[in-house]
Amino acid sequence: MRRKMSPRRALLTAAIMAVVPTLLFANFSEQFSNFLILILTTLINWPIIRWLDDRQWYREWIKEESQ
Numbered sequence: 001m002r003r004k005m006s007p008r009r010a011l012l013t014a015a016i017m018a019v020v021p022t023l024l025f026a027n028f029s030e031q032f033s034n035f036l037i038l039i040l041t042t043l044i045n046w047p048i049i050r051w052l053d054d055r056q057w058y059r060e061w062i063k064e065e066s067q
Contacts, residue, residue: 013052020044 021041028037 009052009056013049016048016052017045 021037024037024041024044025034032040
């Protein structure tokens with residue numbers, strides 16, 4: 001069973017999800033549409049968030065197996 005996300009992981013996830021779109025929008029808002037920036041942000045954030053979630057799941061699985 002999945003446990004709650006640790007405060008440090010929640011902060012890291014929130015920072016990744018907030019910083020990347022903000023930087024992209026600030027740097028490229030004149031060149032590209034907001035919709036394109038949103039799609040690009042999703043394509044960047046999705047693998048990162050997925051990787052963080054997989055690491056959390058793997059750590060919990062190893063902990064349960066070792067007990």
